[in-house]
Amino acid sequence: MLDSINFELITQTAGISRRLHGTRAKCLQRLIRLGMPVPDTVALSIPLVRKIASGQRPDLKQLLDHFGSWPVLSVRASTEKPEWGGPSTILNIGMNRANEAFFASKLGAEAARKLHIKFIQSYAIEVSRLDEDMFDVPDLTVEKAYEAYEHEMEEEFPQDIEVQLFEVLKSMARAWEGTSARLLRMSKGAPEDAGLGLVVQRMAFGLGKGESGSGVIQFINPEDGAPKRMGRYLPQSQGRDALSGEGRAMYLTSDPRGESLQDNQPEIYQELKRLGGVSRTGLREEMQIEFTLEGGKLSILDAVVAPRSARASVATAVALAKDDIISEADAVLRIEPKAIPDLLHQQVHADAKRDVISQGIAASPGAATGKLVFDTVAAQASAAQGEACILVRRETSPEDIRGMHAARGILTERGGQTSHAAVIARGLGLPCVSGASDLDIDPKAKMLTTKDGRVFEAGDIITLDGTAGQALAGQVQLVEAGIGGPLETLLSWADEHRDIGVRANADTPTEAAVARKFEAEGIGLTRTEHMFFAEDRLTVLREAIFAEDGSDRTAALARLLPMQRDDFAELFTIMSHRPVCLRLFDPPLHEFLPSSRGGIREMAEAMGLSAKEVQQRIDGLKEFNPMLGMRGVRLGITVPEIYDMQARAIFEAALQAQTDDNPKVVPEIMIPLVSAKREVELVKSRIDAVAADIMTKTGETLDYRLGVMVETPRAALRAGDIATHAGFLSFGTNDMTQMTYGLSRDDAGRFMSDYVKKGVFPEDPFHALDRDGVGELLELAVERGRKVRSKVTLSVCGEHGGDPDSIAFCRSLGLDYVSCSPYRVPIARLAAAHLAIRDPKAVEEDFEFPEDGSFVPE
Numbered sequence: 065m066l067d068s069i070n071f072e073l074i075t076q077t078a079g080i081s082r083r084l085h086g087t088r089a090k091c092l093q094r095l096i097r098l099g100m101p102v103p104d105t106v107a108l109s110i111p112l113v114r115k116i117a118s119g120q121r122p123d124l125k126q127l128l129d130h131f132g133s134w135p136v137l138s139v140r141a142s143t144e145k146p147e148w149g150g151p152s153t154i155l156n157i158g159m160n161r162a163n164e165a166f167f168a169s170k171l172g173a174e175a176a177r178k179l180h181i182k183f184i185q186s187y188a189i190e191v192s193r194l195d196e197d198m199f200d201v202p203d204l205t206v207e208k209a210y211e212a213y214e215h216e217m218e219e220e221f222p223q224d225i226e227v228q229l230f231e232v233l234k235s236m237a238r239a240w241e242g243t244s245a246r247l248l249r250m251s252k253g254a255p256e257d258a259g260l261g262l263v264v265q266r267m268a269f270g271l272g273k274g275e276s277g278s279g280v281i282q283f284i285n286p287e288d289g290a291p292k293r294m295g296r297y298l299p300q301s302q303g304r305d306a307l308s309g310e311g312r313a314m315y316l317t318s319d320p321r322g323e324s325l326q327d328n329q330p331e332i333y334q335e336l337k338r339l340g341g342v343s344r345t346g347l348r349e350e351m352q353i354e355f356t357l358e359g360g361k362l363s364i365l366d367a368v369v370a371p372r373s374a375r376a377s378v379a380t381a382v383a384l385a386k387d388d389i390i391s392e393a394d395a396v397l398r399i400e401p402k403a404i405p406d407l408l409h410q411q412v413h414a415d416a417k418r419d420v421i422s423q424g425i426a427a428s429p430g431a432a433t434g435k436l437v438f439d440t441v442a443a444q445a446s447a448a449q450g451e452a453c454i455l456v457r458r459e460t461s462p463e464d465i466r467g468m469h470a471a472r473g474i475l476t477e478r479g480g481q482t483s484h485a486a487v488i489a490r491g492l493g494l495p496c497v498s499g500a501s502d503l504d505i506d507p508k509a510k511m512l513t514t515k516d517g518r519v520f521e522a523g524d525i526i527t528l529d530g531t532a533g534q535a536l537a538g539q540v541q542l543v544e545a546g547i548g549g550p551l552e553t554l555l556s557w558a559d560e561h562r563d564i565g566v567r568a569n570a571d572t573p574t575e576a577a578v579a580r581k582f583e584a585e586g587i588g589l590t591r592t593e594h595m596f597f598a599e600d601r602l603t604v605l606r607e608a609i610f611a612e613d614g615s616d617r618t619a620a621l622a623r624l625l626p627m628q629r630d631d632f633a634e635l636f637t638i639m640s641h642r643p644v645c646l647r648l649f650d651p652p653l654h655e656f657l658p659s660s661r662g663g664i665r666e667m668a669e670a671m672g673l674s675a676k677e678v679q680q681r682i683d684g685l686k687e688f689n690p691m692l693g694m695r696g697v698r699l700g701i702t703v704p705e706i707y708d709m710q711a712r713a714i715f716e717a718a719l720q721a722q723t724d725d726n727p728k729v730v731p732e733i734m735i736p737l738v739s740a741k742r743e744v745e746l747v748k749s750r751i752d753a754v755a756a757d758i759m760t761k762t763g764e765t766l767d768y769r770l771g772v773m774v775e776t777p778r779a780a781l782r783a784g785d786i787a788t789h790a791g792f793l794s795f796g797t798n799d800m801t802q803m804t805y806g807l808s809r810d811d812a813g814r815f816m817s818d819y820v821k822k823g824v825f826p827e828d829p830f831h832a833l834d835r836d837g838v839g840e841l842l843e844l845a846v847e848r849g850r851k852v853r854s855k856v857t858l859s860v861c862g863e864h865g866g867d868p869d870s871i872a873f874c875r876s877l878g879l880d881y882v883s884c885s886p887y888r889v890p891i892a893r894l895a896a897a898h899l900a901i902r903d904p905k906a907v908e909e910d911f912e913f914p915e916d917g918s919f920v921p922e
């Protein structure tokens with residue numbers, strides 16, 4: 065027999081800890097400290113429960129002594145984190161033939177009989193694992209319940225409370241150890257060896273004479289977090305019966321639709337309201353409180369963090385901080401960065417014209433436009449090129465996850481609200497339309513056919529409205545998400561704490577506007593070649609790349625110049641007073657040469673050549689490995705007129721965008737794919753010459769900052785050299801990852817999932833920065849760059865800039881800022897704040913409940 069040391073009556077001063085006894089036990093102690101009427105409760109420690117699971121029996125006599133004579137008890141799970149789940153609560157332990165008569169005199173015969181039957185049923189189902197249907201008989205009596213039990217079990221129902229309690233404890237302890245329970249909690253982040261604590265509580269009966277019943281109350285609206293008293297109360301009930309009361313339960317507050325606790329029991333209602341306020345300030349959280357009335361006497365049995373949406377979580381954290389119940393830093397820490405995407409959905413504009421091609425299920429909210437792709441490889445290739453895509457599948461499976469990560473929206477022919485596609489898309493904050501059964505999807509042919517016979521092929525543009533469950537033809541006007549209200553407040557608090565800057569990668573005025581709205585501190589990367597993805601502009605860029613002689617090229621560049629100038633001026637204006645970093649052209653040729661017949665014909669027309677001649681020029685420019693070919697600064701060195709034109713466009717745009725309110729625009733110009741110092745010198749001297757020419761001609765002064773993208777391993781190793789000519793270095797970790805691993809960005813999708821599954825890579829290094837390899841190069845570059853130029857600005861502008869773990873690494877290197885896609889800016893702001901707030905408290909993991917009556921539930 066085990067000694068009593070492992071269980072403890074919960075009192076104000078008992079040594080209860082979340083680690084040892086679980087959060088529920090600790091929370092009950094807090095409620096007791098706040099003076100709430102909690103029935104006597106004993107906490108069983110996690111080690112004790114482990115021993116019980118192995119069949120060892122604690123000194124239950126001593127435990128039962130805490131509950132006096134005729135004890136009737138409940139047992140609830142108490143895990144370290146509530147989201148890990150746990151076995152179901154068992155009520156009315158101790159009911160037997162002998163005490164039914166006693167309780168009949170106290171509560172009435174009917175109530176005592178009900179308690180007795182309820183216990184036999186729950187013991188049979190939860191402990192003896194019998195089928196619940198066996199009690200599905202008309203006019204179930206105690207005797208019929210016993211008969212059913214004994215018939216199945218071929219033994220008498222235990223009458224001894226010690227036996228009953230031990231069997232209950234053992235079955236709960238063993239249920240926790242079961243494989244499926246373990247896998248389930250591990251999927252929610254529990255460690256493999258997570259333990260279970262249990263709490264044994266004296267029953268407050270919700271059945272019997274006088275006003276008796278049970279209910280649940282909370283004080284916020286779970287959708288938006290606004291103050292609202294909500295819940296249900298069910299007379300003559302126990303536990304959480306009120307929530308499944310099938311219409312028999314009363315409202316809590318006065319309601320024209322029916323009876324309410326407020327009208328029927330105004331004093332009790334007032335007391336609950338008061339206790340709600342006490343728990344909010346005392347527990348520093350919005351709680352959902354479980355209560356019972358026994359003959360008019362109120363007991364508080366339990367309290368859990370009130371369930372709520374991501375939006376409500378933010379509103380609640382902000383409200384608690386505004387009421388000085390928690391600090392602003394605590395409010396920031398309460399919201400996980402990964403919860404943010406839920407709050408940032410763009411929507412289809414209310415006045416937009418809708419050409420509905422399919423009506424399915426609104427599986428995940430928001431809207432997105434992109435080109436159709438039919439598999440993961442295509443989705444990843446599209447994302448690697450910075451192009452939005454909509455992934456279309458008959459249904460999705462785990463093999464599609466990487467494609468779903470890369471897509472802006474998901475459309476599936478099959479499935480519903482809880483299909484794989486729907487669940488994953490919601491997790492990723494992507495719009496999803498599932499169950500679009502009016503479409504005929506042919507993944508092999510990479511096309512879909514609508515009900516009215518229209519055919520859409522890979523590459524065609526569609527818009528998904530996940531809020532309405534529709535797929536729409538073409539591009540449709542979208543309204544950008546707003547982060548107003550509490551989220552804006554929370555992020556402004558986050559900004560006060562974070563110590564690493566957050567900029568956005570934005571290629572177009574639309575993206576810049578989003579970046580600005582999400583309070584990016586500037587643009588960290590504009591991929592200027594992406595400004596030419598629109599079909600009417602692409603031809604002009606292609607002409608410049610294609611030109612065979614100087615005069616052809618001069619003509620093409622002259623057409624490009626005003627387009628660039630106006631685009632840049634717009635970016636400067638949108639980002640007014642914030643830095644804008646424009647990267648000179650970096651077009652890997654395979655992305656920019658026409659491949660379709662139509663594209664070749666168009667080029668031929670535009671250049672006054674025959675299709676054959678165009679094809680010959682394409683052949684002449686074809687590279688075996690375009691990602692390592694004539695791209696980035698290599699193009700700038702070989703055909704310097706292209707960068708000259710860009711420099712001119714940037715400077716003219718800066719002058720154009722200057723206003724009385726924004727009198728000095730200082731552009732940042734960044735050179736891509738550098739691997740040698742001399743490349744920087746050559747480009748710099750030409751940019752200086754362009755600036756000097758414009759200054760002479762206009763009489764204006766021009767300032768600019770020149771920087772280098774460090775995205776080849778050699779640039780990282782030679783960062784000291786390179787920094788002599790660069791005011792800033794920005795790590796292009798996409799290419800750096802590609803080149804460090806020798807892993808093609810466009811082809812890795814084919815084997816990446818196998819590599820991760822087999823543990824070759826712990827994670828896809830294009831998502832989570834590889835600290836060991838790529839990270840070491842970054843470290844070297846930081847050290848060498850800073851040695852030569854201590855004030856050199858350092859940043860990351862690869863996709864990793866929006867990944868919280870990678871941000872942690874960047875911060876540890878002392879980088880000045882991260883730059884990520886506009887929608888990840890709020891995530892990055894919050895993640896960076898978490899890092900800064902947690903930093904001084906380094907061993908946050910071991911945070912214990914403060915002994916001042918307050919705690920922060922996870």
Ligand code: PEP
Nearest residue numbers: 775796797798799861862
């Ligand atoms: C990079 O390589 O990390 C980068 C930002 O540039 P791009 O993705 O345009 O190659």
Ligand code: MG
Nearest residue numbers: 775796798799
């Ligand atoms: Mg790059």
